[in-house]
Amino acid sequence: MRSLTVCAALDPEELRRLADILQTVRVEANQTLFSEGDGADALYNVTAGTVKLYKLLPDGRRQITGFLVTGDFLGLAVNESYAYTAETVTTATLCRFPRKKIDALMDEFPKMQRRLFSMASNELAAAQDQMLLLGRKTAKEKICSFLLMLSQRAARRGHKENPVYVPMSRADIADYLGLTTETVSRTFTQLKTAGVISLQEGNKVLISDMDAIYDMAEGC
Amino acid sequence: MRSLTVCAALDPEELRRLADILQTVRVEANQTLFSEGDGADALYNVTAGTVKLYKLLPDGRRQITGFLVTGDFLGLAVNESYAYTAETVTTATLCRFPRKKIDALMDEFPKMQRRLFSMASNELAAAQDQMLLLGRKTAKEKICSFLLMLSQRAARRGHKENPVYVPMSRADIADYLGLTTETVSRTFTQLKTAGVISLQEGNKVLISDMDAIYDMAEGC
DNA sequence: CGAGCGATTGAACGCTCTCAAAGTGAGTGG
DNA sequence: CCACTCACTTTGAGAGCGTTCAATCGCTCG
Numbered sequence: 176m177r178s179l180t181v182c183a184a185l186d187p188e189e190l191r192r193l194a195d196i197l198q199t200v201r202v203e204a205n206q207t208l209f210s211e212g213d214g215a216d217a218l219y220n221v222t223a224g225t226v227k228l229y230k231l232l233p234d235g236r237r238q239i240t241g242f243l244v245t246g247d248f249l250g251l252a253v254n255e256s257y258a259y260t261a262e263t264v265t266t267a268t269l270c271r272f273p274r275k276k277i278d279a280l281m282d283e284f285p286k287m288q289r290r291l292f293s294m295a296s297n298e299l300a301a302a303q304d305q306m307l308l309l310g311r312k313t314a315k316e317k318i319c320s321f322l323l324m325l326s327q328r329a330a331r332r333g334h335k336e337n338p339v340y341v342p343m344s345r346a347d348i349a350d351y352l353g354l355t356t357e358t359v360s361r362t363f364t365q366l367k368t369a370g371v372i373s374l375q376e377g378n379k380v381l382i383s384d385m386d387a388i389y390d391m392a393e394g395c
Numbered sequence: 396m397r398s399l400t401v402c403a404a405l406d407p408e409e410l411r412r413l414a415d416i417l418q419t420v421r422v423e424a425n426q427t428l429f430s431e432g433d434g435a436d437a438l439y440n441v442t443a444g445t446v447k448l449y450k451l452l453p454d455g456r457r458q459i460t461g462f463l464v465t466g467d468f469l470g471l472a473v474n475e476s477y478a479y480t481a482e483t484v485t486t487a488t489l490c491r492f493p494r495k496k497i498d499a500l501m502d503e504f505p506k507m508q509r510r511l512f513s514m515a516s517n518e519l520a521a522a523q524d525q526m527l528l529l530g531r532k533t534a535k536e537k538i539c540s541f542l543l544m545l546s547q548r549a550a551r552r553g554h555k556e557n558p559v560y561v562p563m564s565r566a567d568i569a570d571y572l573g574l575t576t577e578t579v580s581r582t583f584t585q586l587k588t589a590g591v592i593s594l595q596e597g598n599k600v601l602i603s604d605m606d607a608i609y610d611m612a613e614g615c
Numbered sequence: 616c617g618a619g620c621g622a623t624t625g626a627a628c629g630c631t632c633t634c635a636a637a638g639t640g641a642g643t644g645g
Numbered sequence: 646c647c648a649c650t651c652a653c654t655t656t657g658a659g660a661g662c663g664t665t666c667a668a669t670c671g672c673t674c675g
Contacts, residue, residue: 282509288508299522306522309526360623576653576654
């Protein structure tokens, strides 16, 4: 569901109008798309690569609120400003929709608005899952949930679910799960030693014991 | 913004149609409105009282994902099922909108859909703030952020921002902030001892040093 | 081959949790 | 009016998980 694009379920007429207003942008890895507090002048749709969203505390502590892949959108804003910073994890391509034009289009095509609403609802559900993870899960449960999420997301997008491609750094994973890089690294080592995963070339993680990962993700 | 109702910004015709389909329900404190996994057959709007939403892990660990007050809506669903349990904190009254009818109405009145989308966007922003809190803040920062949130929410709804009415139990606060009841209690005591808050009759917290609370909420 | 960055490993600390007990207050019934 | 219960809160002591600080490893790139 997360993986469907905004453009799905539109008829040709609507798609053509959408194509008229979008710009396609390609961004190298580790580049900032926009920063927390910037004027929110556009909505984006990821068409390739991975993007991370994060918020900072004054002293530099960071919380990554999501990793976005193909089909995910970003740029929803409150008070005309972005509430988070968006940065590429890998080289990425995105569709950029100027906000004014998309607003006008939403008025014209309720179907599109409905689609966007449905995506926001899904994001909200994902956010609640993440709160449960951050507030109540142990380090091992967090890592297992994370791997499972990546695996399921890949499957939904038609890729093979195992091994899982993990393009983000230990520091990014830590800031997503509310841990430190050391704890992330140690937990990976534990899972490796326990024989439930193994690390492969090219930032891939092979899940050898999917059932064990499932159980450990929820503390069973 | 959270405090505006779905019904705001509708014209009389739309309001009348909305009134036709809503049922008003009154629910005592500590009652379950619906449970995680239940078929999502209705959308609710809180008109009085406080409601909490939570998710559980198999072993009983609980994460409260939000406390809802007048104007907040609940019942957004994915896959036709509620993704969380909803329970009253205080006696509450709610407007109940059967899902089928609200869906039909949304198609008819794009303005309403837009309103709902905007509310979901705000919820999403709040969820991201909460992730930052859960993942990266200390116990003291969490408690201060919590009190500040309640204060600001009261102010937005036209109530006085200080003292803050805190109707939920220590256990609920703990499950909202990813702490234990003991830590919540100890942190309140610390803040009391430091002279920045004092507890009053009727579950109210007087913030004596608002600046200190602001600073402590973000670790300054 | 050396520099530099990220990942891993080690050791010790500390924040929060766990377990336990005492305190508080509202409600009940004698 | 008072004892009693029960649920919630507060406080205490000790333990543990994850952090902090530090060193080493391994890979990539110039």
